[in-house]
Amino acid sequence: MPHLLSTCFDKMNAMKYLLFLLSFTLFTPLFSYADTQPKQSIVFGVHSKTAPLEWRNNGVDQGFNIELMNRIGQMCNARILTRRKTFQQLLSDVHSPESDIDVIAIVSPVTIDRDLSQSDPIYATHAKAYTLQGKAFINGWHDLVGKRVAIKKGAFVDVYLSGQEQEFERIDVDLYETGFQLLIKGQVDVVLAENFVARRLLPFYPSIRSSSDPLIYGAFNFVTNGKNAPLMAKINEALRQLKLSGEYDKLVNKWFGTGREKVDLTTTQQKMLWLAILVSIISAFGMILTAYISASLRKRTLSLKSELVQRRKAEQQILSLSQQFQSVLNGIPHGVTIFNRRCECLWSNDKNNLLLKSPEFHFTQGQVFQLDDSLIEVLNEQKSLTADMSYHAQYWQLQIHPIAEDQAVILLEETTEQQALRQANNEASRLASLGELSAGVAHEINNPTGLIIHSIAFLNHALCDLKPAAHHYTQQNPFWSVAGLDPNQAIEELEISCATIDEGANRISRIVSDLKCYARPNIANKHRPMKLNEVVTVSLRLTANQIKLFNLTTHLQLPEPELMGDAQQLQQVLINLIQNACHASKPISDSIPSLITIETYTRDSDHYLTITDTGAGMDDATLKRITEPFFTTRRSSGGTGLGLSVCSRIIKEHNAQMQINSRLGKGTKISIRFPLITAITKQMPEQQSEQERTVSLETER
Structure with missing residues (x-):
């Protein structure tokens, strides 16, 4: 067995x-x-970046539609060439008999056929409404009445609504992503978007959500123009064979995770x-006849296999090199674009490419930038072009280099930060020159001021000696007058004028002394004992011309808080804070003027310097960036954005802390706390009252 x-x-x-x-x-x-x-070629046009339908990974086109079309090409003995264009370009090309695109994949409503020749349904999809988070759910078309609805031009939603009465305001967009951006800006209320595209976009727009059940059902189809109807018949036949053989289900299960078994x-x-x-x-019976042919074919097959192995190795090396080159180009942070003489984009890494055709993208000198003219000029002269460009508040460097007689590469690099640094450097140079100039001017002012003080002292002594003589002469000549005034009254007026001139000259001398001290270069690590109230007094003198337009109140503690620090640098901090408070406040001439308050006090062994205003205040976004270099809300009026950044650095050098509290429309309070390590503390009598330790000076100007 x-x-x-x-x-x-x-x-x-x-x-x-x-x-x-x-x-x-x-x-x-x-x-x-x-x-x-010989194999014929079928050009398959794609536009989407939506997985799993069609997208590009490391320079290789992938996706369900692409793999399905490649399999159909094998069955039709045709080579599939994938060509990527925009959605609007594909729609235009597929309607043109002269187009280089043979077939595209597009969604059609299940109840409406397109005018083009189309295949059997490939895969089902749907469209529904998308709104901002917190908006009401869309239960049907009646909930769209009166709303602004974004619809992608040429998409299957557009085809479905064509010819139908619409009770909402329709806003056409070129991409679903454009509709999402308009939704965030509040320019539309609802976006009707296809499911697969919306699923890709939602992670990038967390404030948008799906707000309805499916409103329109559609199916993916291959479409072509009328001249390719025989080609579409072959595609349909191959598609049906794939469905009957089960290959279609395997592709569906591979890309979508579902399918019939x-x-x-x-x-x-x-x-x-x-x-x-x-x-x-x-x-x-034919084996004997084919034995000889088989032997010869076997020998030829071995030769072809060897050649095929070598070719695959070469193709793999070329593919690896191409992927590396593509990764390098995609990783470059600047825009790289290749154009031909007809201004057609041959390749781009999709970074800032839209700027080249924007009407607001122009030369920094103001001349209008025309991409066509610049390309033709560079290609005709075969000379590179480098220029500085501007777009709104941004700056760019544009480079156009010829790489062939009919092709040029355009490099676009943002230089906004470099431009800001250059301007800041120029501003710092001007400020340094101004500091040197102010020191020289202060020295020149000191000389005539000293003469005035000396002369006024002489006049005061002379008036003391002239009083008895004038009194004696008046008794002899009762009708004698000085400048039309009674002699005693004239001498009194002269004394008042001398005192006023002496006070003004002394004030000029103090201001010049403060200015020279403020302009003197700082020497690091040379902190000395200093008084906090004196910093406030000097800063108020230097900003007297600005604060005279505002209601100012000062509360300075006595005895004065003493610190180890640099008085000049702290004066620079307080002057900057006073100027900012003045910019944010309303002058006295306004109906409701703002109040600016400056205080010094001691709490828990720490000394505090605070400045408070009741001006415009700041929102949270501005408050978070207020100490960033080059950030300013007054750039149009000359602000550089360096003031508070420098103040923050100086305060850190003094081991102090700055706290900013602000509310929009309510005002701002800035507190600087100097810890015990930088303070020179003195024992104060416990019986000393708060009234004896604090002096309040209220100035109403």
């Missing part, structure tokens, strides 16, 4: 081997013949087995 079973299995194995040889003998010439036939594979295999046996019996 075992011997009999062994014999049966040997016969079955021999039969299978015979069938394999016969099948290979019959079909190998057919396959060889098919491989030698074939359950009748056993019966099909049995039928194919009996058919193969029949064919093998018929072909057995």
Whole structure:
């Protein structure tokens, strides 16, 4: 019995081997013949960046539609060429008989056919409404009445609504992403978007949500123009064969995770087995005739395999090099674009490419930038062009280099930060020159001021000696007058004038002294004992011309808080804070003037300096960036954005802390706390009252 079973299995194995040889003998010439036939090309246009339909990964086009089209091309003995364009370009090309695009994949409503020749449905999808978070749910078309609805021009939602009465305000957009951006800006209320695209965009727009059930059902189809109707018939036939064979389901399961499973594979295999046996019996008589051909083909096959292995190695090296080159170009932070003479974009890394055709993108000198004219000029002269450009408040460097007679590469690099640094450097140079100039001017002012003080002292002594003589002369001549005044009254007026001149000259001398001290270069790590109230007094003198227009109140603690620090630098901090408070406040001439308050006090062994205003205040976004270099809300009026940044640095050098509290429309309070490590503390009598330790000076100007 075992011997009999062994014999049966040997016969079955021999039969299978015979069938394999016969099948290979019959079909190998057919396959060889098919491989030698020239293949036609089908140009498949794609536009989407939405997985899993069609997108580009490391420079390789992938996706369900692309893989399905490649499989159809194999069945139609045609090579598929993938060409990527914008959605609007594809719509225009597929309607033109002269287009270089043969087939595109597009969504059509299930109830409406397009005018173009289209295939059987490929995959189902739908469109629904998307709104901002917190908006009401859209239960149907009636909830869109009166709303502003964004619709992508040419998409299947547009096709579905064409010719129908619409009770909402329709706003056409070129992309669903443009609709989402308008939704965030509040320029539309609802976006009707296709499911797959919306699923890709939602992670980038967290403030937008899906707000309805499906409103429109559609299906992906391959479409082409009328002249390619025979081609569409072949595509439909191949598509149906793929569905019948189960390959279509495998593709669906691969890219979407769903699909039908074939359950009748056993019966099909049995039928194919009996058919193969029949064919093998018929072909057995031709084995002797094909033996010689098989031997020669085997030799040729080995040669082709060796050549194929070498070619695949070369293709793999080229692909690897291409991917590396593509990764490098995509990783460059600047825009790189290649144009031809007709101003057609041949390649781009999709970074700031739209600026080149924007009407607001112009030369920094103000001349209008025309991409066509600049490209033709560079290509004709074969000379590179480098220029500084501006777009709104941003600056860019534009470089156009010829790389062939009809092609040029455009490099676009943002230089806003470099421009800001250059302006800040120029401003710092001007400020340094102004400091040197102010020191020289202060020295020159000191000389005449000293003469005035000396002369006034002489006049005061002279008036003291002239009083008795004038009194004696008046008794002898009662009608004597000085400048039309009674002699005693005239001498009194002269004394008042001398005192006023002496006070003004002394004030000029103090201001010049403060200005020279403020302009003197700072020497790091040279902190000395200083009084906080004196910093406030000097700063108020230097800003007297500005604060005279505002209501100012000062509360300075006595005895004065003493610190270890640089008085000049702290004066610079307080002057900057006073100027900022003046900019944010209303002058006395306004109906409701603002109040500016400056205080010094001691709490928990720490000394505090605070400045408070009741001006415009700041919002949270401005408050978070207030100490960033070059950030300012007054750039149009000359602000550089360096003031509070420098103040923050000086305060840190003094081991102090600055706290800013502000509310929009309520005002701002800035507190600077000097810890015990930088303070020179003195023992104060416990019985000393708060009234004795604090002096309040209220100035109403």
